[in-house]
Amino acid sequence: MIEPVTVHVPLGARAYDVRIGVGLIDRAGTEIAPLLRRPRVAIVTDETVAALHLPRLQASLSAAGIASEAMSLPAGEATKTWPHLIATVEWLLEHKIERRDVVLALGGGVIGDLVGFAAAILRRGVRFVQLPTSLLAQVDSSVGGKTGINAPQGKNLIGAFHQPSLVLADIAVLETLDRRDFLAGYGEVAKYGFLGDAAFFGWLEQNADRLRDDPVLRQRAVAHSVGMKAGIVTRDETEQGERALLNLGHTFGHALEAATGYSGRLLHGEGVAIGCALAFDLSARMGLCSQESPSRVLAHLRRLGLPASLADIPGDLPDDAALIALMGQDKKVMDGRLRFVLARGIGEAFVCDDVPTEVLAAVLQDARAG
Numbered sequence: 179m180i181e182p183v184t185v186h187v188p189l190g191a192r193a194y195d196v197r198i199g200v201g202l203i204d205r206a207g208t209e210i211a212p213l214l215r216r217p218r219v220a221i222v223t224d225e226t227v228a229a230l231h232l233p234r235l236q237a238s239l240s241a242a243g244i245a246s247e248a249m250s251l252p253a254g255e256a257t258k259t260w261p262h263l264i265a266t267v268e269w270l271l272e273h274k275i276e277r278r279d280v281v282l283a284l285g286g287g288v289i290g291d292l293v294g295f296a297a298a299i300l301r302r303g304v305r306f307v308q309l310p311t312s313l314l315a316q317v318d319s320s321v322g323g324k325t326g327i328n329a330p331q332g333k334n335l336i337g338a339f340h341q342p343s344l345v346l347a348d349i350a351v352l353e354t355l356d357r358r359d360f361l362a363g364y365g366e367v368a369k370y371g372f373l374g375d376a377a378f379f380g381w382l383e384q385n386a387d388r389l390r391d392d393p394v395l396r397q398r399a400v401a402h403s404v405g406m407k408a409g410i411v412t413r414d415e416t417e418q419g420e421r422a423l424l425n426l427g428h429t430f431g432h433a434l435e436a437a438t439g440y441s442g443r444l445l446h447g448e449g450v451a452i453g454c455a456l457a458f459d460l461s462a463r464m465g466l467c468s469q470e471s472p473s474r475v476l477a478h479l480r481r482l483g484l485p486a487s488l489a490d491i492p493g494d495l496p497d498d499a500a501l502i503a504l505m506g507q508d509k510k511v512m513d514g515r516l517r518f519v520l521a522r523g524i525g526e527a528f529v530c531d532d533v534p535t536e537v538l539a540a541v542l543q544d545a546r547a548g
């Protein structure tokens with residue numbers, strides 16, 4: 179029996195718990211009941227997750243005396259757009275979800291972000307609970323209150339900060355993920371070590387290849403990642419400073435996702451993994467860290483089977499100028515200047531707005547070669 183671990187996010191009136199454990203979907207009814215003013219919730223999920231986990235969630239709610247209605251959206255990044263947001267909000271209104279009700283987001287990062295945003299704008303804000311079903315969502319997107327959708331101009335450009343009231347991360351559901359999705363989510367786990375915890379990265383170097391099969395190690399990795407994120411979000415909820423460090427690898431990653439059309443060619447976590455490798459390479463070329471750091475990052479990602487370079491992305495990519503232009507849509511851009519999360523070593527990330535274009539171009543050129 180693995181007892182759930184609770185990470186508290188102490189944000190005053192917006193404080194909440196992240197519960198991490200095995201079988202939390204089956205216990206969701208009793209976990210959620212204390213939040214409810216009437217025994218009724220709306221669930222928004224995607225078609226893939228619905229087939230795997232929705233009946234269990236609804237059975238658990240029903241056993242706790244909670245009625246539920248569910249809406250399933252198509253699975254995939256293309257759902258994080260205006261038409262699906264409109265459909266979700268209108269469905270919630272049609273089902274008379276009131277100001278004091280709670281909406282459940284059952285799914286990966288796409289569902290969590292979209293449903294969180296729908297909850298933020300529905301009747302000027304209703305509460306929501308995240309039930310993240312991907313590794314990426316459990317360690318990153320379900321915690322911290324960033325919600326939103328993509329725009330043709332770039333990823334996550336439309337949204338709001340809206341904290342969930344509870345996060346239930348059932349680490350047993352990660353066993354239903356295919357290897358590629360699990361690994362892509364792992365890119366975000368490794369990111370925590372890269373950005374702020376060299377000891378955690380050392381632990382991952384020893385244990386990462388056992389996370390998929392060992393629930394105790396998996397719970398530890400998820401709880402440690404969530405603990406780090408909770409600390410950063412508590413100190414900087416609206417990303418005035420430190421929270422930007424969570425975007426390590428994302429300036430490159432988001433540009434690569436845009437360049438590949440948010441398609442199956444490159445998953446978000448894969449873009450982050452490549453982005454982390456490139457950010458460390460850039461840091462070493464700028465003389466900010468020794469060559470040992472990018473070599474360790476690259477070796478770790480490659481050993482696990484994650485893409486770590488532009489050459490690992492199937493198909494053609496736009497030229498360097500076009501990739502750099504895509505980076506210009508990054509939310510960290512300030513006064514028109516690109517800002518990168520770079521590192522002085524593993525676990526020592528910082529924000530830098532002074533990256534010479536020729537060094538950036540050299541990083542991209544070499545990454546195309548492999």
Ligand code: GLY
Nearest residue numbers: 318322324421424
């Ligand atoms: N995923 C980055 C953040 O939550 O700030």
